[in-house]
Amino acid sequence: MQKNLRRYIRLLGIIVFGIILWRIDLRSLVNILRNARLEYLAGGLLLVLVILAIKSLRWRYLMHLQGINFSYWDTFLMFSAGIFWGVLTPARVGELSKALYLTKRGYSLGKASVSVVYDRLIDIFVLLLIGYGSMLAFLSVIERKTTYLIIILGLLAGIVIGLFLHPGSRERLRRLLFQILMPKTGHVKLKLNIDEFFESLKDYKLRHMTYPFALTALSRSVYFSITFLFAKSLSIPISFFYNVVCVSFSTFMALLPISVAGLGTRDATLILLFSLVGLSKERAVGFAATILLMSVAAGTIGFFAWLKKPYA
DSSP: HHHHHHHHHHHHHHHHHHHHHHHHHHHHHHHHHTOOOOHHHHHHTTTTHOOOOOHHHHHHHHHHTTOOOHHHHHHHHHHHHHHHHHHHBBBBBBGGGGGGHHHTTOHHHHHHHHHHHHHHHHHHHHHHHHHHHHHGGGGSSHHHHHHHHHHHHHHHHHHHHHHHSSHHHHHHHHHHHHHHHSTOOOOOHHHHHHHHHHHHGGOOOGSSHHHHHHHHHHHHHHHHHHHHHHHHHTTOOOOOHHHHHHHHHHHHHHHHHTTTTTHHHHHHHHHHHHHHTTOOOHHHHHHHHHHHHHHHHHHHHHHHHHSSSSOO
């Protein structure tokens, strides 16, 4: 019963996408995509490699703090392969598979997962933080209820990172995980991995976070530049900063585990935000399609990286 429920939940995004396609003018959407300026589109897709390069550098640094060292090229291949699996899975959870490379080197799953989890949390937190900064310029446009919801989500992301950084909070989280995950009879391997995970968190101090946060801000700047190029390609009249607002919130919504690659959830969010500035649903869906194309491009690079360096 629970397995069937999870399967149906994952279909929600696809169902939403189907409803959106049914309610928009498909001929208008096709015309928007057909008239796309290819030079902007190609330029944006080339910059996907820059994002992967920067994020690989960040993950390599986080691993180095744990005493785990790989060459930059190996790190790039492992990170890109994780992106490939992330594109194929709901909420991009497949990106966590990067930890398998570390377990292959002999590290426990608990220790191997720390840098991967931190890498993901920093990405989400900076995404929301940049979204808030841009949103301040559009408070008169964005509805107050939407603003409050996004602020609450951002605070939750900040609290999670803070809990991981604070020693006392880490210990309480460890005990809570034991109570939730450990069966009454005890599971030695699970306990060891949880212990190793929280023990490895001690390798990360607040003073270590400046560099990865700076790299994340840089990669996000490149990401927003790509989406702005896509907007220019489709002749969508939005400013760079409103582009940041739209992409930040739609990317966050695409992380919800109810779809694959953000299909449906991203489109619905962009339709809402575009409507606030008088832009059509068809333009929103077209813009979402170009962002999906970027994910496909990153996933394709990741696929070849995985072929070059598979887990086993």
